[in-house]
Amino acid sequence: MKLHPETKAIRTQVSRSGEREHSVPVYLTSSFTFDSAEQARALFANEIEGNIYSRYSNPNTDEFIAKICQLEGAEDGLAAASGMAAIFGCLAGLLKQGDHVLASRSLFGSSHQILSQILPKWGISFTYADALKTEEWASLVKPNTKVLFLETPSNPGLDIIDLEWACSFAKEHNLISIIDNCFATPVLQRPIEFGADLVQHSATKYIDGQGRAIGGVIVGRKNLIDEIRFFMRHTGPSLSPFNSWLFSKSLETLSIRIEKHCDNAEKIADYLDNHSSVMSVRYPFHHTHPQQELAKKQMERGGGVVCFEPKGGLEKAVQIMDKLTLLSRSANLGDTRTIVTHPATTTHSKLTEEERNAVGISPGLIRIAVGLENANDIIADLDQALGT
Numbered sequence: 083m084k085l086h087p088e089t090k091a092i093r094t095q096v097s098r099s100g101e102r103e104h105s106v107p108v109y110l111t112s113s114f115t116f117d118s119a120e121q122a123r124a125l126f127a128n129e130i131e132g133n134i135y136s137r138y139s140n141p142n143t144d145e146f147i148a149k150i151c152q153l154e155g156a157e158d159g160l161a162a163a164s165g166m167a168a169i170f171g172c173l174a175g176l177l178k179q180g181d182h183v184l185a186s187r188s189l190f191g192s193s194h195q196i197l198s199q200i201l202p203k204w205g206i207s208f209t210y211a212d213a214l215k216t217e218e219w220a221s222l223v224k225p226n227t228k229v230l231f232l233e234t235p236s237n238p239g240l241d242i243i244d245l246e247w248a249c250s251f252a253k254e255h256n257l258i259s260i261i262d263n264c265f266a267t268p269v270l271q272r273p274i275e276f277g278a279d280l281v282q283h284s285a286t287k288y289i290d291g292q293g294r295a296i297g298g299v300i301v302g303r304k305n306l307i308d309e310i311r312f313f314m315r316h317t318g319p320s321l322s323p324f325n326s327w328l329f330s331k332s333l334e335t336l337s338i339r340i341e342k343h344c345d346n347a348e349k350i351a352d353y354l355d356n357h358s359s360v361m362s363v364r365y366p367f368h369h370t371h372p373q374q375e376l377a378k379k380q381m382e383r384g385g386g387v388v389c390f391e392p393k394g395g396l397e398k399a400v401q402i403m404d405k406l407t408l409l410s411r412s413a414n415l416g417d418t419r420t421i422v423t424h425p426a427t428t429t430h431s432k433l434t435e436e437e438r439n440a441v442g443i444s445p446g447l448i449r450i451a452v453g454l455e456n457a458n459d460i461i462a463d464l465d466q467a468l469g470t
């Protein structure tokens with residue numbers, strides 16, 4: 083029977099304990115036993131498949147990876163202790179001294195730190211490419227460029243990069259394409275369908291969806307995953323069995339949660355667009371977004387994040403943040419609870435003002451990670467905070 087992705091995300095179960103349980107148990111075990119000395123030898127020699135030690139694999143982690151691979155249409159994958167562990171593991175596993183990374187400038191804050199402060203310690207250099215000036219990218223490729231790393235929609239600017247174009251650009255220049263698909267999730271966007279080599283997620287966000295656990299995952303071409311697996315296994319940023327179990331269960335509700343995040347976000351974007359204290363609104367599927375057409379070409383819907391800039395800049399933004407009574411002031415996203423963030427003073431405060439401006443993070447920009455509350459209640463809190 084050919085199953086739809088959301089059905090696969092619900093029905094996939096890699097392991098059963100033998101107790102006829104319906105929900106998969108948590109395999110809280112650091113190691114696994116061998117039936118014989120010969121079986122142990124064969125497992126270590128990679129002649130047979132099986133669990134040895136939970137830093138390498140665990141039934142809960144395998145189930146989580148199997149589900150996300152099905153949703154993304156990927157051959158293979160690896161789970162990591164955080165989204166950043168997935169990104170670092172991927173870059174460190176694939177690159178060596180002397181290699182160069184071409185990266186979109188519109189990246190998550192800690193991704194900037196890895197590229198600009200950490201990888202250079204090992205002789206790996208990078209160049210930023212402007213997400214909105216892709217015609218310049220070809221001139222930024224060097225003979226030693228090995229990876230193209232980008233995020234679309236970007237955090238928090240919500241810039242969109244044409245995935246079909248970017249993946250064929252990467253192939254043409256012999257680069258490994260790595261896409262951070264955290265904001266869209268596979269429900270809304272599947273980069274592998276456009277030719278991406280690797281897709282990475284912070285599972286902390288929509289995959290968990292309930293603000294409980296930190297984790298990450300990377301999926302894609304098997305030969306690349308094998309290379310990264312060597313690095314991950316021996317350096318140890320593995321995902322715990324319990325967090326794997328949480329994420330695997332969460333994937334069962336991902337598609338229905340994302341639909342509601344999108345329903346609510348569309349309403350919030352319309353509300354903000356019509357408010358007299360709001361200077362500008364950003365939401366991928368909103369008529370005010372300059373790349374609305376491109377977003378609609380590669381995404382099913384616009385996602386759960388809406389950004390806006392109030393009239394009155396930083397001072398007004400701070401006022402709005404402080405007046406919220408229902409919505410959370412926090413730095414996460416993808417939670418059931420709406421979270422409001424001021425990127426310039428929090429998530430992106432490590433960037434210089436010039437760097438922030440280059441990716442559209444103005445001093446007054448506010449990011450709303452729209453949750454699953456009744457949209458009217460979210461709007462009511464924003465309304466009293468925005469004032470007139």
Ligand SMILES: *Cc1c(COP(=O)(O)O)cnc(C)c1O
Nearest residue numbers: 164165166190237264284286297
């Ligand atoms: C949160 C986030 C990350 C980092 O993930 P962690 O789980 O916090 O380590 C990477 N990329 C994007 C787009 C994110 O939003």
